[in-house]
Amino acid sequence: MTKRRKIVEKPMSDSYKLHIDGQWVAAGDGKTFKTYCPANGELLATCADASREDVDKAVQAAWKAWDSWKKVSPRERSALLLKIADLIDANAGKLALIDTMDNGKPIRETTAIDVPLASAFATLQAPLELMRVRQYDGKNINQWLEANKDRIEVFYLRFYPPALNHKENRYRMAG
DSSP, rough: OOOOOOOOOOSSSSOEEEEEEEEEETTTTTTTTEEETTTTEEEEEEEEOHHHHHHHHHHHHHHHHHHHHTSOOOHHHHHHHHHHHHHHHTHHHHHHHHHHHHHHHOHHHHHIIHHHHHHHHHHHHHHHHHHOEETTTTTTHHHHHHHTTOOOOOOOOOOOOOOSSSHHHHHHHOO
8 A cells, every 4th residue: 555645734733622611621531533634544633522521511611601792792792703704814724724634625615615604604794793782872772663663674684605504514613
């Protein structure tokens, strides 16, 4: 068997832990799995393999975080989403290469579709967060709308590009 050649230098770490409650932690049972580049079989990374208990801890941490996140103003949420989009754009080449090396998808697809869609998702969601404003002229927005219903019609539509609704892409966005 001939050894496959190295394609490019690895743009990622050699190992990954789980991110739970703001901390990088090993799997509770210590289990890991290895991920390989499908193009040449090279070991890319060793990753913590989350157990059911690890997932339960992560879900509990997410609910705990929700208590403070739901109090963050729409403006701040919008600004954070735009910052995420900027970070994706600034690291687009590296992210596309990591995605390609991990799943074997052609670099042209990760460069032209997957990474830009991730950025677009955050960019499109940011102004929608501003639409969640609950006050207008110091009044509850619902009271203001009721009093001015003859002057204004407002509707809210959450838009996700079709590619982001595909299970595989949702996984990548979350990961």
